[in-house]
Amino acid sequence: MDYRKQFFVHPGTKLSLAGIDPAQTGDQASGEAALPEIQRHVARMAELQALLYADGKQSLLVVLQALDAAGKDGVIRHLFSGMNPQGTSVAGFKQPSADEAAHDFLWRAHQRTPARGEVVVFNRSHYEDVLVVRVHNLVPQAVWSQRYALINDFEKLLVQNGTRVLKFFLHISPEEQLARFKQRLDDPARNWKISETDYSERTLWSDYVAAYEEALRKTSSQNAPWYVIPANHKWFRNLAISQIIADSMEDMNLKVPPPRVDLDAIARKYHAAAAEQKKAGGKASARPAVKE
Ligand code: ATP
Numbered sequence: 001m002d003y004r005k006q007f008f009v010h011p012g013t014k015l016s017l018a019g020i021d022p023a024q025t026g027d028q029a030s031g032e033a034a035l036p037e038i039q040r041h042v043a044r045m046a047e048l049q050a051l052l053y054a055d056g057k058q059s060l061l062v063v064l065q066a067l068d069a070a071g072k073d074g075v076i077r078h079l080f081s082g083m084n085p086q087g088t089s090v091a092g093f094k095q096p097s098a099d100e101a102a103h104d105f106l107w108r109a110h111q112r113t114p115a116r117g118e119v120v121v122f123n124r125s126h127y128e129d130v131l132v133v134r135v136h137n138l139v140p141q142a143v144w145s146q147r148y149a150l151i152n153d154f155e156k157l158l159v160q161n162g163t164r165v166l167k168f169f170l171h172i173s174p175e176e177q178l179a180r181f182k183q184r185l186d187d188p189a190r191n192w193k194i195s196e197t198d199y200s201e202r203t204l205w206s207d208y209v210a211a212y213e214e215a216l217r218k219t220s221s222q223n224a225p226w227y228v229i230p231a232n233h234k235w236f237r238n239l240a241i242s243q244i245i246a247d248s249m250e251d252m253n254l255k256v257p258p259p260r261v262d263l264d265a266i267a268r269k270y271h272a273a274a275a276e277q278k279k280a281g282g283k284a285s286a287r288p289a290v291k292e
């Protein structure tokens with residue numbers, strides 16, 4: 001199953017989240033059976049990240065958006081833990097600070113976009129400015145309705161600068177969300193994650209759905225695609241996202257860069273004596289080469 005094809009939001013077409021079953025698991029029978037495949041994709045992601053870093057020409061931005069408890073944190077923990085922390089980071093976007101609020105809405109996002117060679121995951125993102133901001137009327141409609149075009153221009157700028165942009169909406173049902181809130185309430189290790197606003201936001205579910213539908217429809221493109229990921233089953237969410245990221249990174253044509261120095265000349269200069277000594281049974285005097 002090619003999840004990039006299956007879950008891509010086609011630009012401009014009508015998107016109805018109600019028509020996408022958040023509990024679907026495609027042709028996969030169980031989480032246990034899917035585990036080896038998930039592990040394979042996670043390993044590919046890690047390998048490709050090392051190449052991206054070595055190559056140093058392109059970058060990857062992964063945007064995660066969802067309603068509460070849909071699993072953004074789980075995606076980060078499960079799928080990005082194999083990547084080298086050098087060159088990988090997560091940027092979380094909560095209520096803007098006074099300084100952030102005093103700037104345009106893209107300012108704080110732009111500061112955290114990946115440099116060449118880097119992978120950055122946005123845990124929430126600049127999309128909050130057409131989601132929570134719209135649902136709670138934090139700015140007038142005349143302001144937020146202009147933002148889709150601004151977001152498209154912003155992402156176009158990133159893409160033209162060598163950034164691959166992948167955006168995931170984790171799609172859960174209200175029933176699944178309530179069940180997860182209850183787990184957070186019952187499990188002392190997870191109590192810290194629950195707040196009363198989580199419950200009050202549920203009453204705005206249909207407003208959020210409408211805001212997401214419009215945002216996804218207006219800002220999905222071949223270059224900066226949105227994927228709606230059925231996320232009631234955590235393992236299926238992980239399977240779909242890891243496959244999409246690994247496949248997309250493979251398309252980036254990443255290569256180990258050519259050496260910047262004359263390897264033969266260096267080997268002759270610094271290792272010839274050591275090689276001679278070794279041949280003669282003596283102890284090498286040159287420092288051994290370290291594989292970084
Ligand atoms: P969890 O899912 O674990 O609860 P979270 O991402 O919801 O994590 P919280 O601290 O609970 O983290 O919530 C952050 C809040 O900040 C969210 O309610 C989000 O909508 C809000 N937020 C983010 N960006 C903006 C913005 N630009 N304007 C207003 N609110 C924002």
Ligand code: MG
Nearest residue numbers: 068069195198
């Ligand atoms: Mg929250």
